[in-house]
Amino acid sequence: MAADTRNTLTGHPGVRGPYGPDADADTHAPRTAVPAPEPVPLPDAAGPRGVPDRLTAHGCWYPSADPGGDRAAFVCDRGGVPQLWTGPADALAGEGEARLLDSDPDPVKEVSWSPDGRWIAYTTAPGGGEHTRVLCVRPDGGGRRILAGAEPGSSAYLGRWRPDGTALAVTVAAPPDSPAAPPDGTGPAGASRPPGWTGRDGRAVLLGGPDGELAAYLVDPEGGSAPALLAVEYGAATLRVCDLDDDGRLALLRRGPRGRREALVVRQTDLRTTCVLPVADGDPWIGGFGPGGRTVWLRSDNGREYAALLAVALDADGAPVGTTVAAGRAECELEHLALGRDRRTAQLAWNVRGASELETVPLSGAVPAPGTAPAAVPAPAAGPSRPVPLPHEVVTRIAPAGPGGWLLALSGSRRRPGVWWLPRDGSPLRTAWSSRDEDAVPPPRPPVKPVPLRPVARDGLPLQGWYYRAPGRAPTEPAPCVIHLHGGPEEQERPVFNPLYHEILGRGLDVFAPDVRGSAGHGRTFTDADLGAGRFAAIDDVADCAAHAVAEGPADLSRLAVMGRSYGGYLTMAALVRHPDLFRTGVAVCGMSDFAAFFAGTEPWIAQSAVHKYGHPERDRELLRALSPMSRIDALRAPVLAVHGEHDTNVPPGESERFVRAARERGVPAELLTLRDEGHEFLRAENRRLFRRLTADWLERHLSPG
Template identity: 70%
Template structure:
């Protein structure tokens, strides 16, 4: 067992950018740039629902040229046979795909043909790749990486042949950047950069500011400047991949939870933004010539790519749960200024939500992925009018869950990333409904080489003590008689708005191989069951979510084969919080718990987390000042004296979403009370574990721990 404690993070990271935008004005003058890239754009203060675009923006990004890092496949060390491929993006001809693959042990950027196995590794750096986007002109591939496995990401681009690699945004120390859309001609890429007006923000142990100050920030050199935490700013820019034109400011917001550019109209007049905290996402239409918001509308959580304009920008297709339980396809008609004229539902389902929306490059057809109680259903539709999505065709799928859709020039031949309970994540081509696995994705028979076969789960429908219907999936350990009581691990997902899906999870596979059943429930707050279910855990509803864990354990015992005397609980992120909470609210229910990257005290969490995450968390959990008493009641540390069972806490070294101190203080307090507790810290990992060696260590350590404590 590896045990370690990390020292608290130093005060402050990074320094101010050397070059700032002068008076918030950015002008691009390079010849050959798109017309709207050459336009001078000013950052003006514009009234918004609940806020204002501030006049000062985060300093614009500067491209940084990097050495080429493409590597021939035959020069790589032995590749993993059982690997995953995901997040595909197709070139303009529809023949090649850029994607993320972990066949070297870390998620990296690869390209390959749809019909061949001649794949290329375009960036051999060890920084995990998160998102990928091929430019519409085919000249560049943009992608996001997480240096050191942490949460501060950066945006890069590279030529399809592996040359010209450069950082476009997020390259400064302590900075962070996020990928937006390409302009339709491929001349510019939208990026969002995070920081303060005077450089990357430093956390000082005080609660992150959640609203803009009511007075102007103190000037540099003023003693008040050192005493007052700086507001965090998110700013969106258009940048040219080769640096031939100056960045163009599109939007900027203080104390923002999120800000992503999802589409730019073909004439450059309008921009579609997604903004706001979890549970209160908004779509905004912004005029580029004055940055004024002309239309706003609530949109669903989940996939950030919420929609797109038609070629004439008179219609906006949007995935939204506006005034409804489940997300649907909306048609928003716009006038020349981008103001909303009408709103109608173009495609909907009664009991399931639209999860993924991808429109072709002409805006005349769409691929819709619906979430039907955790399983995906795919269809190709032809939107023909605001109130009619036109004829649609169902596309059969070889596996249960679609995680990404990429359109090709042929509207009936999308490329999708698929996951399933019996396979690793892979990329499939679906021409005219025929499912073709790409040759560079793992074969189904290679999902778990040299071990027991994967297990297909069965759905379970627990009922909470207050009558609310819950959900989940039960995995039965292979070789065990159907009625024999089995040791069982409840695994709780993160979010809270994530959803348990029937996909192959190597952690579950490890536990099942030890003879342990796994029950993965969806407690209140999970997605996939409608807006009311997602919001059922807000405020004091969090106490009911903690009770849901106990009710799910009871259901696994009464309706399934779980042994009531051999139960364990584990979970990641919000699931890690629920593990800690369950152990102190229901101290005699489980024999042990494994919280992973979990919150143990909301006061210390709000003091240490990223400011934009604090903004979202305040809506979900409560405001750190106005709801201080509630957050204290909800914090597992407030009831630590009730802890009775051994705990193994796991955390990523560079996690700045839920800092490692949350696990450290829980383990320390448990030990002080004589309870067995250990802490596993994974090096070069953040909030999400991405490296094969780290994941292997985590799985084996957690399974060893649980197996030992559930032994008869």
């Protein structure tokens, strides 16, 4: 389990653990690093106590509790955009105690309450784009400040708090003109580049050059001490500080591109990497330390088809002395792992064919006395589990809440996302500030519960999907049907309430949402089945799923549409040009139309991560050209609607603009909807409503009889 260099794609020698080619040979400390973040005070933006302009149907998610488990900080979109709120964690408390802590319109992504209760840290996306910054605020709404990510062009990501609450780990991605990233021919020296895809120079740039540095720091929110460097990564797509041990000796980090994630144990004293182990994709919070820092609990698929709970025993220096599978299942994966505040209890959420199963398990692992021989230390293990009944189908996050209690973020096929309080040895109870299940949608039409379908690809690979039947149709009556494709490609279609589906179903159109090869939740072999040239088979999976919807849905063969977002938008365009006579129309949302242009315009760390999935922009140029929908644009027959956020730096808006322009030049009807103040995800209520309405209008118009 020694550190290696397999995540480095740019050919730079000497990358070792969290250090780069410029590391000092004796100390292994990096000679340059991303400049330490400087806190920036902000004016108070707390909202009034109580619930302003309550929305009947709203979502609450990403909870984090205060040390006593009495109150929760969470993300809520009841004001029209995801914002930071607090409210009582006890499900029996009243809704009126909820409070808006940050009224700024920048969408909030993640939330973390400090262990000492003095601060709430959270990430925001300025302008709705892809660059993020880390802020903190007092629980009463005062002291708001930016901790990291204030520099133009930079991004910052939330890590774990130090157990005593005196410092927060953050990861900073250097802006292109950072002094720590001198030019190497891929960009002008000292050039000022504003955030946004339009500043890219048009060439395929992977990490390792001027954009190739990620650094993790411990930052004091009080500003009383200077930031302390934890790790530097050169040529890494991601770097997240997932845990810090109680004694301040060790840090647990996650790094690497999609499909090649790794857990690192780093000694905080000398920044040496002591352990490297592959871990699963998905939730970035991969695990944590046991008491005394002598055990690391990880959600890992190392050597396995499905992710399981691994226990790694460490010696006094943080080096591994043994690894065991503490809990695993043969046909499903561990999707979420959360450790209790005492580090002796865990919640395990298993992904069982798209739905969640939750269980509480006790964790054992002796805390050895100094000088104890490794052989004398009992192996860590998980005890007998206790199943937890769930009122919703899917768990999206688990957070400890006081002595033995937990907060659960749940979603369901007929319910808005909400937060539930799980007491010790009890059943989940809905928090009063979460939307009630009966308020998911206005009456009289309730949400539709999907049924599972099991298509089989033309090469024999079993697939899976969820079919939504429009209300009011006879069971066997053929219906117009929209094949909806998720993003990722390593996302998974889950049985959760989707307002877009609700809008489409209300127009009398069915929806079939499949998992084609490359999706998560079905094992490592299935997720990797679309790598490289396997993507041609993934495109054919779309056609095979449509055929299955006709045979089993029952969908009307003459009235099929295809649509999707992100990678699903790419698949939509690819399916339209490779199966031009199958679909009557398509809606491509934030999709890639030309891989060469995508690699040239996307964020460098996204390009780095995408190489493993799609191919290298230089070495695999011909393959990427053949996979690009633009290479077969002459075959396009069906009208297409493209939708994009104006601030999308993940998939630049030019990808949609290019496809629409080429379609029009060939006489194919095509329209482009650009959503203002949005990035790769659409987060503002007014834009989401506009998107749903115009999309449903387009599909209804083109799938009408005749």
